[in-house]
Amino acid sequence: MEHLKLYQKWLDDENIDEKTKEELRTIKDDEEEIQDRFYKQLAFGTAGLRGKIGAGTNRMNRYIIKIATQGLAEVIKARGKEAMDRGVAIAYDVRHYSDEFAKTAALVLAESGIKVYLFEGIRPTPELSYTIRKLNTMSGIVVTASHNPKDYNGYKVYWKEGSQILSDIAEEITEEIDKITDFSKVKEMDEKEAKERGLLNIIGKEIDDDYIEMVKGLSLRDDIDKDIKIIYTPLNGTGNKPVRRVLKERGFKNVIVVPEQENPDPDFTTVGYPNPEDIKAFEYSEKLGEKENADILVATDPDCDRVACMVKDDNGKYASLNGNQVGAILINYILESRKEQNSIPENGAIVKSIVTGDLGKTIAKEYGVETIDTLTGFKNICGKANEFERTKEYDFIFGYEESIGYVYGTKVRDKDAVISSMLLAEAAGYYKSQNRTLIDVLNDIFEKHGYYSENLFSLVLEGIEGQKRIKRMMEVYRKEYLKEIKGAKLSKFIDYQIQTETDFVTNETNKIDINPTNGLKFMLDDESWYAIRPSGTEPKIKIYIYAKGDTLEKAEEKVENIKLAVMEKLNSVE
Template identity: 75%
Template structure:
């Protein structure tokens, strides 16, 4: 069916509510908008759904939520009455329609005889992961678009371990969604009926209390400077209540919250793009930090699974730490403390993504802790924690990726900015007792292990043509990759689509034990490397560059050389 036919079907079908049809009526003369909304179905995968809010098959709306949830319900029903009774935990963030989408999902499940545990209000994504395990639920849903702009929303599915689904469950759900012929075939139970039949249960305070206690139990040291001055911004998201509560109960005395970004705001009026990876999001925090003479600034994204920080330097200005640097500092702090406590397991491991830097790995190695690489995304990182639990191969300690996501311990099987914020503040407060800042600690790490530098950048290519060009770039670079870059020679080519690693010198190719993904990694003879992959949630191709040098200047020079060469090659592919 072509996109215009689909558009007319939605426009003229009285099953769709009047608001939806009025919205579609308003674009009747905009061919490009109609095409973008209806040229495809919003794809469901291991990352769930994510897209712009609006009417249409390629948009986030209650009809897409209904059919997706029906697909999940069919998968659960196939697992029997016990799975249905275990139920599904559902959380949501501050975005437009998040509460409506979450309730729609709950009532679709109820209509299918599956119990739904729905949070009474906004909650951070990591609490949803914790809740699945706490309630022994079969699955979980969180309605969020994480750090995307205000006109986006999303829907992520979790399985019984508390981690996001992998391809096996995602494919089952996709198949079931494909069997739904009409949106009107999906039924929704009345809310009162669902409550009366105990197929809907509203949850809140008791789970909150348990989650906060669990986070506090992750604390490693109490003998720290509790008077350290910290500015916190939740960026108008879900982190405000849990992060402040944890820090308060840990007796930090000087926590200052950015007032303009304290309360929920689905329009993110003060920040626009609510992603702590973008340093523009720290504008208000820096201003308050200077006013309060704060030692540390921390920011969490809207669903509070990512965190970044800035640290006051010797000049009184604030310097940002990136995701790899924060990960290295946390690994250093955790393992340093646990070595003192003699509590590092004999088979301990950290897990990182294939596009995360190697500094954390060399720190872990110095404590005889293994590092395991996996594909990008915490579904894969915490998938390893699940695997370790089944096989006893390793004892999972810490997982992280360069995109400012971290998890410590195994109670939460997703990135957790609540616990990571607490540990960052605790580390800063501990090192302050030694008259050191986190910047000083990073410099000492560099001095010991080498100077690591990095750069991540993206080519944004929107629409159908953009997606097609991204695929051409990946295809053509895969066969025409660079063999040398300004004095550095390629030694290994890892093709995650082919699941192989090629030794450039010998020509030998060996398999790798990492699931298939459309990504490439190129390792040079000076320990520098770069990786290329399409984003799984946004219309962009991502390029990750890492280098190691005897000085920061040398490492940064290598980054520039790689960027120039790789971008020249990619831009030549039309």
């Protein structure tokens, strides 16, 4: 069988170190584990690479990093000496082997004659995006698995605009990767030689200072209560220094960090699953918040590109705000502030993903700002910022998605939790000066625009069989979708894979202008909708639900009805 041949090939390969081979020998009697590690090569896509750390073709290790980086090197080399001299910026997070993987990538690029700017230590992902633009590099790499569990790592590639690569560049890199037949074809330059030849350049404080000044320059107002008490947790990730520095330099005096989660910890000992979208990540923050009587709790994920918050309610308890709600509050704060300053551009736009709720769109419309929908992922959201820069069709103001990712302005072309944390603190301080909390603001928005509720849930299906079942679920639901849920009838169906929208009111099917992806969206006649898609980075199928009602209770009831109906249908697929 092919996976056993590949397993033996790694054991026999003189280019693979003894420590890696020893790890492989420990699983010699576990064919299921061997199969999982070798049944495929970790696929390089528009999200780069992401997977469990370990030896094997379907794992994150320095050999897979080398091959991917050589693929990138060939793509850059094909663009000539100017592209090679512009080079590549590289950042990495706190995870196991992140520093080693980053250095490996740097030395593979150097061997190909490509200049590299490598950060001296851990840095947040958005700072990498900023650095690409600041240093005018051709590309960028960040070694991170974002909010995945501790046994994962990843490798994301960016292009010259500072945003993640889209399918065109990803396909070029994949073509070059496929040409590499064995590890002997990929070489690393000696680190000392790379430095002496000016191919490896270590960067740090000077970029940090520029980045922090840029973030502070995006602040919107100073007529705020800066004594607001904030509990902050970086969840043992890269956000600790930049977020605290920005808040301090903006004058927020009462920022208290969760001590157990302050410093880097690749095992995420206190949280396990370091995803601030999950309310369990706030356990330590809530305890500290209650002790300190804090107004707001803020958490960033390990690579500090996503941010979540909880707010003290009227009962003194902390209520969680989901990604759609935080997005709506930020849009409201940004546009309210800019209207006062008379600085909303005539052709201003916010950009959101197709699975992000519509409340932000409703607020934007009130201020004369357009809302553009894209496929999921900030590579697509900031891809629109790149497009607007070229066409001048719109002026990009804000981008966001329901999975707690936000960016304001165009200096960073990825979601940025440093910028977003500052704006959240500002908004909380501004509304506190009016004796209002962020919950009060959200309720005011609901009263004005209608009550919105949403839910995201996933079915996790790991391994080969799990991937096959996810594929079957998508195939079955695509053909046997629900026509009615609790009296709400299907009005529109969008199949993003074949780029069509079917209107059941007019009985017309039309093409849509959006890149193809494996996703489905269903609109009901009561203003509810839901979407289904496989995750691009995790072994799960994701279901997004959104509903509007006359009251919050009615909206929540609609969400629950959709969830139960869709779950029943998906679980019936064996």
